[in-house]
Amino acid sequence: MKLTLRQLEIFAAIAREQNVSRAAEQLAMSQSAASNALVELERQFDCPLFDRIGKSLHLNATGQGVLPMVDSLLGQAREVEAYLAGGQLAPLKVGATLTIGNYLGTLVIADYMRDYPNSPVSLQVANTHAIVERLLRFDCDVALVEGEISHPELLVEPWLEDELVVFCAPSHPLAAIGSADNATLAGQGWILREPGSGTRQQFDRVVAPALGRYDLRLELEHTEAIKRAVESDLGISCLSRLSLREAFRRGSLVEIATPQFDLRRQFHIVRHARRSEGKSVQVFRQMCERLRGGARRTADLSLPFIP
Template sequence: MKYSFRQLEVFLAAAHFQNITRAAESLSMSQSAASSALKELENQFDIQLFDRVGKRLQLNELGRLYRPKVESLLAQAGELEQAFSKHSEIGALKVGATLTIGNYLAVGVMAQYMNTPTHPRVSLEVANTSTIARRVRDFELDIGLIEGEIQAAELEMIPWREDNLVAFCAPQHPLAKQRSLTDDDLRAATWIMREEGSGTRQSFERGMHGLLPDLNILLELEHTEAIKRAVEAGLGIGCLSQVCLADAFKRGSLVPLTVPEHRKFDRQFYFILHKQKYRSAGIDRWMELCRAL
């Protein structure tokens, strides 16, 4: 074999950091050793994987072509190494989840995944849909759990579970006593909303088609708990996933609102994977636990 796994690791680190010094630090190597490994890899096959501009390394067309293949090969090698050393097929996992899923569903799955004799580690990043999709696309996350639909040729979207958005208000809000709301009520209300780029906002705007230009949006917040507190304080009404409102409805600190029947707030949660990503036993186990919720 003309290349080593170490050379491939240097290639991926350099592609990620776009700087050989930072790539070397991430692999606990000297800068000269990392630079030599990358140079040897290119020289052995008489290829160039990066465009070099000063100290910056930018993947060229050939580098971008081979990056997913190298990522997949090293993932399989890492899983095999862990199986040899720990006698386990399930290894550490890097998971990304959107806010609703990350804050209300993923932590329970993490506990089950890590509760095995080998105690595999799970790192969880919580962000909005567009951020999670980008990090899965860049191989920075093994799998993403999202609540919005995306269009990305590199990513595979796998349906997970159904969800519904629910409009809600504080018990003392004037709309709390209405059996159902009209479109005029929705126009007149003051809204506390999730930010642009979130899956929740995407689903809300789809359900409010035709009313969007007329809505009075007072605040756009990135966190569901902040939205719930603002609504509890009487600043307006909100619309979030039933998953994150269930406890508040039970306590009576918030109350659901019935929107017109033609306003559809149903949606789908998805798993997202890079199409070139090696589907490890750990990823399969994670998806199995999620589906069992």
Template sequence: MKITLRQLEVFAAVARLENVSRAAAQLNMSQSAASTALLELERHFACPLFDRVGKSLRLNGSGRGLLPQAEDMLARAHEIEGFLAGGRLAPVAVGATLTIGNYLATLVVVDYLQKNPGSRVDLAVCNTQQVVDRLRRFELDVGLIEGEASDSDLIFEPWIDDELVVFCAPSHALAKAGEAAPAVLAEQKWIVREPGSGTRALFDRAIRSVGVDADVCLQLEHTEAIKRAVESGLGVGCLSRLSLREALRRGSLVEIKTPALALRRRFQFVRQRRRHLSTATRMFIDECRRLTGDAADTSQLTLPFIP
């Protein structure tokens, strides 16, 4: 064979990072060794794979065609290594959006690793758009997302339903009312997630559908920060019921019923269509489904205490 796995590994790393130095550091090799491996691959077939732009290397048409095939072969090589090492599973790179990452994915990771000693899971928690972007770049094996997305290169599979809840501090005027019509919602100061998150996208669509232009006074990337800001009386928020269940139980936050708003959604699994579905990835997805079981939505889940 005229191609080595090391050459493909270097090529894939450079494709992701667009820089030989960073790729070499990630692969624990010298920059000169990484450069040599890449140049040998290109020269052997007289086929440049990158456009050189300053110090950056960006995939050209040939490189974009090779990347999914290289990623597929590397994933299969990891599985072979695991088999030869006594059945150890290949590492799983998981991207989870914030609500799922903080309240479900970590529980899945614990169970998965306890059942498969010696395995490894790399869990990245970010918003829906960032997870989708990383899947497009072949950086993840699977994404667990709460927002809507579409891409012909990705496979979307339903997981479990969820619901957003509008909430306030117990001292807020709406706490006693318990319910708010669109006209009342339009008068509120809102504390919400950042653009790009699935929670924000659903909130924006739901609030606009009833003719309300929400007065967003603060947008934050973390659910806990939003909960603290709302508890302080700064305004009202809108987050997943899953992330609010303990605060609502304690009474530190109060749900505001909003029958006019359509705030239900579905958590999804997302995979790169051209990336090999490894045994480890399939087992991780199966563990996700086992955790949620027969629950119709996240409100029915019985989970360990989450503050």
């Protein structure tokens, strides 16, 4: 066999980083060794894998075609290493969007770590757009996503049901009323998640068209920051009920009923369609299903307080 796993590992690292120096640093090797390994791989088959533009590298069509196969092969090699090392699972990289990552992802990760304490696992938390990009770059093995996804390279399966809730501070005039029509909501100052998040995607699809023009006062990337801003009576917002349960229980935030909107949504488990599902991903998905079996809706989950 002409190929070595090390050559393929170097190729995959360079493909992810699009930079030989960063890939070499990640693999704890010299830049010249990484560059020579890539050149040798391309020379063996007389087949360039990258377009070289200045000092940057970009996968060409051949490189894009072979990367999923390389990534799958390296994943299988890690599974073999883990098995021979004593039954450990291969390292697992999980992606999660912010609401899921902060309130559910950590629960599944905790179960995984308890059952497989010697198997490395990491959790990457970002908005839906960023997590999708990481999946497509093979930067994570499986993801838990709240936004709507339609991409031919990704396998998307339903997981838990959730819903968004409009809410305000207890001192806000709408707190005493308890509900609001569209005209009233359009006259409020809104504090919302940033574009690219699943929560904002749902708001823009369902609520925003009914309001027409509205006062967008703040866009924030973190759910907790939005809750604090609303508690300070800077405006009203719309977030997952999952993230608001404890605040509603304490009375620091108040739900505004909006029966005119269907704010239900689905959480999803997502992975790359061209990537083989290793044992570690299978185990993680089983643990997600275990959580799902206990609660079809996020409102049915008994969760600890996360400040």
